[in-house]
Amino acid sequence: xxxxxxxxxxxEPTFSFEFFPPRTEAGQRSLLRAIRRIEALTPxxxxxxxxxxxxxxxxTVEVTKRIAxxxxxxxxxxxxxxxxxxxxxxxIIGQYADAGIRDVLVLRGDPPGSPRGxxxxxxxxxxxxxxxxxxxxxxxxxxxxxxxxxxxxxxxPDRDSDIRHFVAKCRAGADYAITQMFFHVEDYLRFRDRVExxxxxxxxxxxxxPATDVRQIRRFxxxxxxxxxxDLAHRLEAARQDPGTAHxxxxxxxxxxxxxxxxxxAPGLHxxxxxxxxxxxxxxxxxxxxxSSDVLSGHR
Numbered sequence: 001x002x003x004x005x006x007x008x009x010x011x012e013p014t015f016s017f018e019f020f021p022p023r024t025e026a027g028q029r030s031l032l033r034a035i036r037r038i039e040a041l042t043p044x045x046x047x048x049x050x051x052x053x054x055x056x057x058x059x060t061v062e063v064t065k066r067i068a069x070x071x072x073x074x075x076x077x078x079x080x081x082x083x084x085x086x087x088x089x090x091x092i093i094g095q096y097a098d099a100g101i102r103d104v105l106v107l108r109g110d111p112p113g114s115p116r117g118x119x120x121x122x123x124x125x126x127x128x129x130x131x132x133x134x135x136x137x138x139x140x141x142x143x144x145x146x147x148x149x150x151x152x153x154x155x156x157p158d159r160d161s162d163i164r165h166f167v168a169k170c171r172a173g174a175d176y177a178i179t180q181m182f183f184h185v186e187d188y189l190r191f192r193d194r195v196e197x198x199x200x201x202x203x204x205x206x207x208x209x210p211a212t213d214v215r216q217i218r219r220f221x222x223x224x225x226x227x228x229x230x231d232l233a234h235r236l237e238a239a240r241q242d243p244g245t246a247h248x249x250x251x252x253x254x255x256x257x258x259x260x261x262x263x264x265x266a267p268g269l270h271x272x273x274x275x276x277x278x279x280x281x282x283x284x285x286x287x288x289x290x291x292s293s294d295v296l297s298g299h300r
Contacts, residue, residue, distance in 0.1 A: 004076070004103045004143040005175025007044060008203050014044035014268030015284060016076075016205070019275055021048060021059035027275065031063070034277040039071050041284060044268065047105055047178075050078035057084075061092065065099040076145065077101055080109025081132045085124035089132065093139050105145040105178065106132045106169075128165070130172040137173035146170065148177040148195075148204050150187040154225045163194050170202040177202055178270050181209040181220065183229050183253075185260050203267040208258055210272070210279035212250035214240060251279055255286040262287070 008014050017038050022028045038046065048064045050057065060078060067075040077096050081089065096104065108129040121127045126135075129146060136142050146169040149162065156162035170177070182188060188206050195204065211217045211228075214236035221228040232253055239245040258269050269287065271280035 003175070004045060004074070004145075008176045008205065008267050013262055013266065014205065015041075015287075016043050016045045016047065016268065016270045017041075017277075017280055018047045018049060018207070018270060018272050019063070021063045022275060023059075031275045034273055034275050035067065035071060035073070037277040037281060038273065039073055041281060043073070043284075045074040045076050045103065047076040047270070048078060050080045050107070050109065057092065061095055064096070064101060068099050068101050074103065075101060076103040076105050078105045078107065079132065079136070080107045081121075081126040081129065082109030083122060083125075085122050086126070086135065087124065089125070089135060090139065093136055093142075097140055097142075102141060103143045103145070104136050105147075106136060106174070107147050108132070128168075130165075130168045133169055133172040133174055143175050144173055145176050145178055146174040148179045148191065150179050150182045150191040150206075151226060159194065163198050166195060167198050167200045170200050174202055176267070177204045179204060179207045180224055180226065181207050181272060182226050183209075183211070183221075183232070183257070184227060185257055185264070187227075188261060188266070189264060205268045205270050206261050206266050207270045207272060208254050208280075208283060210250045210254050210274075210283060211236065212243075212247045212279050214246075247279060247282075251282045251286070254279075254283045255290075258283060258287050259290055262291075 019031060019035065022031050046067065048060050048067070050060050064075045064077040067073050079089070079092060093104070106129055126132050133144055133146060136144050148166060152159050152162045153165070156165065179188065192204055209217070209220070211232060214233055218228060218233070235249050236246055239249060261269065271284060273280045
């Protein structure tokens with residue numbers, strides 16, 4: 001199997017999907033159904049997130065291992081430094097390696113309790129994501145991804161320091177990056193330009209969030225400092241009692257973003273599923289249909 005970093009750096013874009021570990025048996029069943037539906041789309045890889053403060057560590061490891069063992073999908077495991085000693089991190093990485101998982105997305109992580117809470121490193125842990133990148137790289141033949149923040153990391157005092165921290169993660173050994181969700185293509189393009197101006201050529205995959213539930217997306221946006229377009233919010237608000245229309249609005253908006261990002265040279269797309277495959281799958285099908293039409297019409 002090709003290294004994921006090489007796959008992402010290739011000429012053709014990658015397409016991937018993100019899941020999170022469920023808390024209940026019903027959630028587990030829903031997740032497994034979503035995974036099977038996404039499997040039929042043959043994505044480049046899928047990822048499994050890590051709860052705030054490391055709260056879902058065991059469930060993340062278990063879901064990732066199940067995907068590796070029971071499906072044809074390529075799983076990328078999330079790993080955060082928050083709340084873990086270096087010894088614990090080594091143990092988790094060893095669990096992934098024992099399961100044949102060699103792709104890890106490394107993050108510093110949010111503090112437990114509140115993403116806005118004070119950051120306190122574990123006494124025997126790490127302060128920065130670049131330290132965790134170096135650890136994973138030193139423990140075996142892993143492909144390592146990191147997070148990128150097109151609208152600036154909420155804890156960065158300014159954009160210059162944000163770019164410096166991002167470049168430090170890449171130079172520590174990251175093969176690629178996946179962004180936090182955003183809703184304005186220009187934010188991604190400006191961030192990519194700043195990274196390239198800093199002499200860093202690490203490929204940055206934009207993350208696509210299907211905005212189909214205005215209350216949910218507003219909550220996510222507030223937690224992540226992602227600017228939510230007011231015109232989109234108004235349209236979704238007007239469709240709150242009509243889930244079908246809200247779904248169509250969110251899918252159309254995300255499809256437009258996705259196609260423009262690819263046209264601007266993004267190395268791939270990473271779709272958030274929220275463990276429900278419908279909206280993310282619809283966006284992906286729209287993208288693939290448009291790309292096929294472009295090929296047939298000679299636009300590529």
